[in-house]
Amino acid sequence: MKFLISSLIIILCSSSFAQEKVVKVGSKVFTEGYILAELVSQIIEDTGEARVERKFGLGGSGIIFNALKEDEIDIYPAYTGTIREAILNDTLIVDENELRKILLKKYDMLMSSSLGFNNTYALALNEAGAKKYKIKNLSDLKEFSDLKTVFTHEFIRRGDGLKALERHYGFTFKHPTAMEHALAFEALKNGKVDLMEVYSTDAKIKRYNLFLLDDDKNFFSQYLATLLSKKNFPERFPKSWAALEEKLFGKINEKMMIELNSLVELQGYSFHQAAAVFLGKESLQNQGIPLKKILRLTGEHIKLVFVALFFSILFGVPLGILATKSRLLAQFSLIGTGLLQTIPSLALLCFLIPVFGIGTQPAYMALFLYGLLPIVRNTYTGISQIDPALDESADLMGLTKREKLRLIQLPLASVNIMAGIKTSAIINVGTATLAAFIGAGGLGSLIVTGLSLNNNSIILTGAIPAALLASFLHILFEGIDRVIIPKGINR
Amino acid sequence: MIDIKGVSKSFDGQAVINHFDLTIERGEIHVLLGASGSGKTTLLRMIGGLTEPDTGEISLQGSNINLLEARERTTHMAYITQEGGLFPHLCAEDNILLPAKVRGLDKLQIQKKLSKLAMMVDLDLSFLEKFPHELSGGQRQRVSLMRGLILDPEIVLLDEPLSALDPIVRASLQRELRSIFKELDKTVVMVTHDIQEAAFLGDRITLLNEGRVVQTSSFKELYHNPLDPFVHEFLRAQIPMEISL
Numbered sequence: 001m002k003f004l005i006s007s008l009i010i011i012l013c014s015s016s017f018a019q020e021k022v023v024k025v026g027s028k029v030f031t032e033g034y035i036l037a038e039l040v041s042q043i044i045e046d047t048g049e050a051r052v053e054r055k056f057g058l059g060g061s062g063i064i065f066n067a068l069k070e071d072e073i074d075i076y077p078a079y080t081g082t083i084r085e086a087i088l089n090d091t092l093i094v095d096e097n098e099l100r101k102i103l104l105k106k107y108d109m110l111m112s113s114s115l116g117f118n119n120t121y122a123l124a125l126n127e128a129g130a131k132k133y134k135i136k137n138l139s140d141l142k143e144f145s146d147l148k149t150v151f152t153h154e155f156i157r158r159g160d161g162l163k164a165l166e167r168h169y170g171f172t173f174k175h176p177t178a179m180e181h182a183l184a185f186e187a188l189k190n191g192k193v194d195l196m197e198v199y200s201t202d203a204k205i206k207r208y209n210l211f212l213l214d215d216d217k218n219f220f221s222q223y224l225a226t227l228l229s230k231k232n233f234p235e236r237f238p239k240s241w242a243a244l245e246e247k248l249f250g251k252i253n254e255k256m257m258i259e260l261n262s263l264v265e266l267q268g269y270s271f272h273q274a275a276a277v278f279l280g281k282e283s284l285q286n287q288g289i290p291l292k293k294i295l296r297l298t299g300e301h302i303k304l305v306f307v308a309l310f311f312s313i314l315f316g317v318p319l320g321i322l323a324t325k326s327r328l329l330a331q332f333s334l335i336g337t338g339l340l341q342t343i344p345s346l347a348l349l350c351f352l353i354p355v356f357g358i359g360t361q362p363a364y365m366a367l368f369l370y371g372l373l374p375i376v377r378n379t380y381t382g383i384s385q386i387d388p389a390l391d392e393s394a395d396l397m398g399l400t401k402r403e404k405l406r407l408i409q410l411p412l413a414s415v416n417i418m419a420g421i422k423t424s425a426i427i428n429v430g431t432a433t434l435a436a437f438i439g440a441g442g443l444g445s446l447i448v449t450g451l452s453l454n455n456n457s458i459i460l461t462g463a464i465p466a467a468l469l470a471s472f473l474h475i476l477f478e479g480i481d482r483v484i485i486p487k488g489i490n491r
Numbered sequence: 492m493i494d495i496k497g498v499s500k501s502f503d504g505q506a507v508i509n510h511f512d513l514t515i516e517r518g519e520i521h522v523l524l525g526a527s528g529s530g531k532t533t534l535l536r537m538i539g540g541l542t543e544p545d546t547g548e549i550s551l552q553g554s555n556i557n558l559l560e561a562r563e564r565t566t567h568m569a570y571i572t573q574e575g576g577l578f579p580h581l582c583a584e585d586n587i588l589l590p591a592k593v594r595g596l597d598k599l600q601i602q603k604k605l606s607k608l609a610m611m612v613d614l615d616l617s618f619l620e621k622f623p624h625e626l627s628g629g630q631r632q633r634v635s636l637m638r639g640l641i642l643d644p645e646i647v648l649l650d651e652p653l654s655a656l657d658p659i660v661r662a663s664l665q666r667e668l669r670s671i672f673k674e675l676d677k678t679v680v681m682v683t684h685d686i687q688e689a690a691f692l693g694d695r696i697t698l699l700n701e702g703r704v705v706q707t708s709s710f711k712e713l714y715h716n717p718l719d720p721f722v723h724e725f726l727r728a729q730i731p732m733e734i735s736l
Contacts, residue, residue: 389572389574389576390576390578390579392541392572392576393572393576393577393578394578395541395561395565396539396541396565396569396570396572396576397565397589397590397593397638398561398562398563398564398565398566398590398593398594399589399593400562400593403593407589407593408578411580412578412579412580486580486581487580487582488578488579488580488581488622488623489579489580
């Protein structure tokens, strides 16, 4: 136990508290978002004005906008259309300038000028479909309303999404299905579906040879790429802002963006490398993920697991002891912690964001909550399974309740309690990979990146160390068992 | 020393001890003898304060046992169960010293006492560092006897302490028990169903049947002057069987 606590303290203290200027750059979970955020990060780093903290891979437009609002991040790449539709929910805003004024007035936020390209929605057919149906324009779809179509959840829901499109062109798709974007591409490629919505700068248009339908009645609105920050960003980081103006604003057109996207998605460049190529710092060659990065992420992962585990033990063991005091308390705590377990991890993480913001805090909280059940349950079982004769024997020695708990019950239940802690730790290694979705870092960020790139080798660079970590924890706890569990009952 | 007055106890409406009266004298070895279901163990548990009587009172030198603090009661009275109740996670020595440790007694004196007791119960000191599962049944009972005696209680209660042991170990422990209790001048109440054990160990024997006293006397009296046909019946039922073995 002492060893466990002291190693936790070391881990906790190792985070640095040095005073320096820090810019927190955010990005959503998709390739282009990552590349643009990486560009912003490198440009700022190159000025030497501040250290950059990369809060990449935040899920959903609402989450990242709120993160900026709450100063969890300082700047992130945003699209005018997304801000208008998904955040402000106001389709009447006519242009970029009006949008900029509203953001400033209502949220004290600064929207930069366009980075130079419009990444709007488009509907795409696969190669076979394009040949078979001979459709050129969106208005031609009227005659093909029974095409098999897939759209993202966001596109189906949003104000300027599917419903508005159908109204504008006067047709209704008979079989629209909701599907995650990367999976939808696979389905389209394999001919399982005929049509999906894409972004106009998506590298996969090139990769899968997709045919974009012409928006002949000008339905899709503009999605100009910009940077969104708080109003005072240029004052806080003047050099950085000047560098961004010089190197980024108006400097990327659609073709360049497709090129950067395909560097990452088709040619295996990291986001960092693709950004470096754009900034002329790196030549075109592929290097893979450096070991240093994997080690750093593993460190983050271990910290996530152990800090959460520490608190799960701190609360779980007393809760388990409390449960042995009465049937009612037992049912209450076991059902309570059991219910927590039934909430899907991602949903739990999302519920925690309004309270804890993004980053490591909600991740700690979620892992803490997930870690509770095995510890509470095993502590409860361990203590209630003690032979009643031994319990009575303790009373016959005249032991007080506290002495009985400390000297008899906890040592006798230690096999069970340690098994619960071990289960908790190993489950946490797995659950912690999901924490990357809310910017908590760890090995999950490689898995998230790999998923968004459809790149199995990146997924494995995250998944294999996570699996190794789980095995290592198993061995570590076998060792701790030998120290903590009294010899007389250790196997 | 111990006064049992008008004590009754029933479980689920079934009377187990019925208006029971008995006085146990200082320094005697008193055996509660009876068949299983006679209520002898329930009576011992009530003397030990583990079970509370429904009516009546058990007092220890004039004070009601159930009003004593648990710590106080267990200091004056040791209770040794059939299985010994040793804690599997503690070695023999830690098991024996536990009651003394929680009471913060002087370590040096306790250590002295430990070696003295080990000699008395004929337990080799090397067994003290072993865990209960590494000891034989007889060694375990010796250890739990030492644990019972470590606080030097005036009264020792024993619930069939030898019944789980094989006959040879049992016979030698019977002899030891008697000499230890006499040497230390303890008041002892012991429960058994074994007449030979009762006859050998008991200064006085109380024969119980269905929760009532049938007769309290020495074994000789019991054998030669039974007050009730049941006494004769009970003695006859066991003695020929033991001989036929």
